[in-house]
Amino acid sequence: MSKCYVKKENGEVVAFSRNPMDGINTEADTTDDDVVEYLSNGTALQQAQKFVREELVFADIQILYHQDSDSRKIATLTAWRTYRKELRNYVQAGAIVDPKPVRPS
Numbered sequence: 001m002s003k004c005y006v007k008k009e010n011g012e013v014v015a016f017s018r019n020p021m022d023g024i025n026t027e028a029d030t031t032d033d034d035v036v037e038y039l040s041n042g043t044a045l046q047q048a049q050k051f052v053r054e055e056l057v058f059a060d061i062q063i064l065y066h067q068d069s070d071s072r073k074i075a076t077l078t079a080w081r082t083y084r085k086e087l088r089n090y091v092q093a094g095a096i097v098d099p100k101p102v103r104p105s
Contacts, residue, residue: 048096052087055103059084062104075104 062080065073086101 045091045094045096048091048100051100052091055087055101056084058103059087079104 059080062074063077063084064070066077066080083101083104086098089098090096090101
């Protein structure tokens with residue numbers, strides 16, 4: 001079973017245990033550790049999503065430079081296309097699932 005967390009309007013964090021076999025969520029006991037995990041994961045996830053958005057824009061510009069044979073291009077066209085795929089795989093369904101991609105140089 002995995003846990004998911006919901007922050008209520010009053011600021012209280014509630015934990016739910018999810019059984020992947022039947023998809024049923026049941027409220028679980030919430031500990032201080034659960035709240036810390038929720039807050040840190042939320043922050044890390046938001047930072048990862050921001051990183052992905054910004055890097056996708058940069059990668060798209062680099063790909064355009066390569067397509068136009070611009071002198072400002074860095075690395076190779078293949079490296080940038082691979083990097084975009086890695087960025088899209090980094091965060092999926094609200095979770096960080098792959099290692100953080102490294103920008104081609």
